[in-house]
Amino acid sequence: MTETKAPGGRSAQLARTGLRHGWTTGACATAATTAAYTALLTGEFPDPVTITLPKGQTPAFALAAEELAGGHAMAGIVKDAGDDPDVTHGALIRSTVRLLPPGAGVVFRAGPGVGTVTRPGLPLPVGEPAINPVPRRMMTDHVTEAAARHGGTGDVEITVSVDHGEEIARSTWNGRLGILGGISILGTTGIVVPYSCSAWIDSIRRGVDVARAAGRTHVAGCTGSTSEKVAVAVHGLPEDALLDMGDFAGAVLKYIRRHPVDRLTVAGGFAKLSKLAAGHLDLHSSRSQVDKGFLAELARRGGADEVLAAEVAAANTGLDALQRCAARGVPLGDLVAATARDEALAVLRGAPVAVDVICIDRAGTVVGRAEPRGPSRKG
Numbered sequence: 433m434t435e436t437k438a439p440g441g442r443s444a445q446l447a448r449t450g451l452r453h454g455w456t457t458g459a460c461a462t463a464a465t466t467a468a469y470t471a472l473l474t475g476e477f478p479d480p481v482t483i484t485l486p487k488g489q490t491p492a493f494a495l496a497a498e499e500l501a502g503g504h505a506m507a508g509i510v511k512d513a514g515d516d517p518d519v520t521h522g523a524l525i526r527s528t529v530r531l532l533p534p535g536a537g538v539v540f541r542a543g544p545g546v547g548t549v550t551r552p553g554l555p556l557p558v559g560e561p562a563i564n565p566v567p568r569r570m571m572t573d574h575v576t577e578a579a580a581r582h583g584g585t586g587d588v589e590i591t592v593s594v595d596h597g598e599e600i601a602r603s604t605w606n607g608r609l610g611i612l613g614g615i616s617i618l619g620t621t622g623i624v625v626p627y628s629c630s631a632w633i634d635s636i637r638r639g640v641d642v643a644r645a646a647g648r649t650h651v652a653g654c655t656g657s658t659s660e661k662v663a664v665a666v667h668g669l670p671e672d673a674l675l676d677m678g679d680f681a682g683a684v685l686k687y688i689r690r691h692p693v694d695r696l697t698v699a700g701g702f703a704k705l706s707k708l709a710a711g712h713l714d715l716h717s718s719r720s721q722v723d724k725g726f727l728a729e730l731a732r733r734g735g736a737d738e739v740l741a742a743e744v745a746a747a748n749t750g751l752d753a754l755q756r757c758a759a760r761g762v763p764l765g766d767l768v769a770a771t772a773r774d775e776a777l778a779v780l781r782g783a784p785v786a787v788d789v790i791c792i793d794r795a796g797t798v799v800g801r802a803e804p805r806g807p808s809r810k811g
Contacts (some may be wrong), residue, residue: 454514455493456619457525458567459485461592463493468509471500472529473582475506483574485622486566487657488585496524504513504530513624519603520615520664526710527571527613530723532587538572545597551610554751562606563592565794570622592617608644620624621657633683639675640687646672652695653684655678655700656714658796663699666790685779691785692700697805698776699790702765702799703750709771713779719732722750725793726772731757754799765791766799773802782807 453526467481477500480492491670506528513521524533528543542548542561549556555565571590579586596602601607606616612641636653652663653675660674663726678685681698698705703713703722709730714719728736728745731753736744740760757764769789776787784807791800 435781447508452514454518454521454624455491456567456624457511457520457594457615457617458564458570458619458620458773459483459491459622460493460509460511460525460529461563461567461617461620462570462574464492464495464509464525465571465590465592466506466578467495467498467589468529469575469578469584470582471498471505471507472531473584475500475576477586480709481507483570483622487621487623487734489622491622499528499797501793502513504528510693514584516574518595518624519761523597523600523615523749525617526593526595528591528593528703530589530591531584532589534585536587538568538575538586538796540568540571541589541591543591543593545594545614547597547601547606547611548613550612551748551752553747553755554609554611555751561592562611564616564618564619567617573690577677617755632678633680633747636675636680637687640691641672641691643675644691644693645660647777648673648696651675651688651695652697652699652743653681655704658794659701659790659792661797662790662792662796663697665722667697669697679716681708681715681776682779685776687712688782688785689783692785694784695786696776697788698772699792702754702768702791702793705772705789705800706750707769708775711766713777717795724750726767727753727764730771731762731764732792734762734764734767735761736760751793754793758799763800766802768798769800773805777806780790780806 445533461482465482471477477498479495480533482492485492493509496510499506508526509522511520511523523639540561544621549558562768576586592775601615651673654660706722707715707720710723710726724745724747728741731744732741743756745755754764769791773787786804786806788804793799
């Protein structure tokens with residue numbers, strides 16, 4: 433008789449919400465780029481066009497626009513964000529591809545509606561189009577594959593544009609971050625995870641229940657797929673011990689307060705966990721912001737002088753503040769992790785749970801750790 437594993441972990445938790453997934457702007461731009469480059473090489477647009485996402489899914493996208501003329505090809509995809517209230521839902525994402533001389537590589541340009549980076553502290557240099565690293569890699573990989581299939585060199589200029597993108601960007605934080613002229617092309621998995629507060633919090637609770645029923649004594653609440661991978665790498669946790677916390681740190685802590693496990697690891701991006709450290713239990717960008725003044729005070733505790741503290745207070749982003757401190761030997765990541773751990777313990781109110789915290793950057797590099805502390809049932 434085959435043993436049946438109890439469903440748990442991120443994938444089961446997502447399924448329990450009953451909400452429909454969507455696709456990121458990065459996935460849409462990749463599909464549009466693939467279709468446009470294929471048309472340049474073959475004279476025909478694939479419609480629908482199928483791409484491979486970072487985790488192996490192979491969605492197909494219908495083309496909403498296409499043009500082949502004058503040495504370039506353009507394809508457009510309408511973004512479907514599923515059941516997520518995403519401001520870019522319904523936006524037309526276009527990619528225009530032009531051939532470049534052999535050896536030129538892949539060059540990215542910002543077309544109308546796509547922003548340009550104007551301040552430091554983001555994962556792209558100042559002056560670059562706001563097309564994040566993972567979408568760039570996806571587009572480059574698909575260009576390489578199409579070139580191998582159809583006899584191209586893979587040397588192209590890719591211009592991504594978004595109809596009404598500058599108007600859409602007014603509903604985002606891009607302006608405050610120094611991304612001007614439009615939206616960013618985002619996504620690390622290609623999939624938009626839909627967030628309904630009630631459905632997601634219920635799925636968190638069911639995730640804790642599944643872990644406890646499976647006899648797990650150590651679980652991890654993670655803000656996303658990258659931090660989940662880090663938690664697995666650091667602690668070797670099985671799938672049914674992983675909770676997709678998203679932005680709902682308070683939901684995880686309050687439910688585990690009533691239904692304890694011996695140990696909870698909180699893993700997430702530095703900026704999000706700096707919000708937890710500052711006392712926020714909802715980490716969504718529309719409901720809490722990184723407090724640079726708070727980070728400056730933490731930096732002072734870590735030995736920063738007033739010049740560095742002032743730079744942290746005026747930093748463009750949390751990552752900018754982190755990098756400035758790292759360059760001067762101030763362990764801001766560890767300080768945020770320790771403070772976030774103590775805030776988590778305060779919410780747990782003496783429940784027999786030991787808490788440790790892992791802070792990462794966008795690439796998944798650990799930039800802060802706080803060792804376990806708290807009255808676990810084993811300690």
